[in-house]
Each structure stands twice: as C-alpha cells, then as structure tokens.
Ligand SMILES: Nc1ncnc2c1ncn2[C@@H]1O[C@H](COP(=O)(O)OP(=O)(O)O)[C@@H](O)[C@H]1O
C-alpha cells in the first residue's frame with residue numbers, strides 16, 4: 676500500500692509557538708497516499724496543533740505543508756484559508772463534537788455537501804431547475820451518508836439530542852459529505868464505549884478501503900493497533916519515531932516519551 680507511492684501530504688519543519696511554548700518545534704513528516712496513518716504521542720505533544728495548521732485554522736510561524744493535488748501538483752496549505760483547503764479535498768473532524776442548536780441530523784449533513792454556496796446562488800438566478808436537481812442530489816447523499824454511518828434512524832432528530840458517541844459518528848458523516856481525498860480525525864473514539872469504538876474503527880477502515888487517505892489522532896492503542904497501516908509518534912512538537920504499530924510500541928524512545936509524561940503527572 677505504501678510501497679514507494681508519493682505522499683499525499685508533506686509537513687516540513689513547522690514551527691508554531693504560543694507565547695514561549697513551542698507547540699510545534701521542527702515538525703517534519705510525510706503521510707503516505709492511501710490507508711490509515713495514526714498520529715500518536717503523549718498529551719501536549721502538538722498533535723491537535725498540527726491538525727489545526729494542516730487544516731488552515733492556525734498559521735505556522737514558519738515551515739510548509741504541501742498537499743498533493745488531484746493533478747499531482749503541490750499546494751502550500753500554510754498560506755491558504757480553511758475553505759480553500761477543504762475544496763482541495765482535505766477535511767478534518769474535531770476532538771470535541773460541536774452541537775448546533777435546533778438543527779436536525781439531516782440538516783447538519785446537508786450543510787457540508789461539496790457545493791459552493793456562491794455557485795448555487797448564481798445557478799438559482801439563472802437555472803432554478805438545476806438548483807432543484809442539485810438539492811435532490813445533496814439530500815440523497817445526506818441520506819446515503821446517514822445510512823452508511825448508521826444514523827438513518829435518527830435523521831430527523833435534533834443534533835443536540837444525540838448521545839456523545841452518536842455525535843462522534845455524525846462528525847464522521849459530516850466529513851464524508853465533502854467527498855474528501857484526505858480526512859483528518861482527531862480522537863474519533865474518545866469517550867465512547869468499546870463497542871462503538873470498534874464500529875468507528877470499522878468506519879475508518881471502510882473509508883480507507885474506498886481510496887481515501889485517513890490520518891488519525893487516537894489515544895486508544897487497541898484501536899490504533901487494529902486500524903493503522905502506519906504509525907507516526909510525536910513528542911515535544913516534532914516527530915519522534917515512525918513505523919508499524921508493533922515497531923513503535925517496541926521503540927525505547929517512544930516508551931520513554933510516554934513515561935516522561937506520566938512521571939510529570941505523578942510529580
Ligand atoms: N491555543 C493555544 N494557546 C496556548 N497554548 C496552546 C494552544 N493550543 C495548544 N496549546 C499548547 O500547545 C501544546 C500542544 O497542544 P496540543 O497540540 O493540543 O497537543 P496534543 O493534541 O498532542 O495533546 C500544549 O502544551 C498545549 O497546552
């Protein structure tokens with residue numbers, strides 16, 4: 676799967692400080708095209724900050740993030756706003772599921788289709804029939820996504836009525852609506868029960884099986900071991916190690932990085 680294929684994403688020497696704290700400190704890594712790559716590391720390693728930079732929410736102090744476009748051309752994400760980045764086929768989910776008041780599951784999914792509102796407004800004025808077709812396609816897609824992530828029985832429920840686990844699943848559905856090539860998942864199984872965590876793992880494998888690249892931050896090591904083709908370990912704002920799940924688990928430096936955090940917590 677990885678065998679020599681060009682990476683979909685290359686992060687080079689990212690620096691980002693919050694005041695005196697170097698959240699990213701020379702982070703360099705490559706994400707292979709296809710499959711599931713897991714990004715692990717102790718709390719505070721800079722994983723979420725890295726996702727925020729890759730998805731355009733934060734701009735780095737220096738360094739580059741290059742996404743291989745559909746045509747193979749490289750795009751520097753560090754200078755693009757989030758909406759341009761998602762149009763290039765890169766979407767992300769959030770660690771904390773955000774509730775939108777009064778919106779149903781269906782409406783929530785509809786909101787994240789790949790169409791551009793500006794283009795739609797233009798079409799509405801010039802060709803209302805085409806707009807209707809577009810809306811029909813979008814609603815069919817929302818239904819299909821809801822079925823796929825097994826939320827179709829809740830499609831007319833308000834998002835705020837979903838359980839924490841169901842909100843995590845809805846985040847996956849939301850990401851799928853945009854038909855991305857690369858999806859970043861920030862702890863998609865955090866706080867969910869083991870059965871649901873397993874279902875989320877199956878969803879991630881299914882997403883990878885249809886040719887999308889999955890990049891996953893996850894603390895649940897059983898889940899990482901089950902779904903990841905490749906594992907990258909971060910500590911102190913940069914890459915510490917990478918390889919197969921078994922190889923990084925056996926790596927003494929990786930073990931020390933996790934222990935160091937525990938020692939600090941105990942102190
Ligand atoms: N917006 C922010 N302002 C100040 N410090 C931050 C901010 N976001 C993250 N940090 C700090 O940056 C470091 C890396 O955080 P984060 O990227 O969330 O780590 P991880 O996701 O690996 O647990 C932590 O020390 C965290 O407290």
Ligand SMILES: [Mg+2]
Pocket residue numbers: 722723724770
């Ligand atoms: Mg985090």
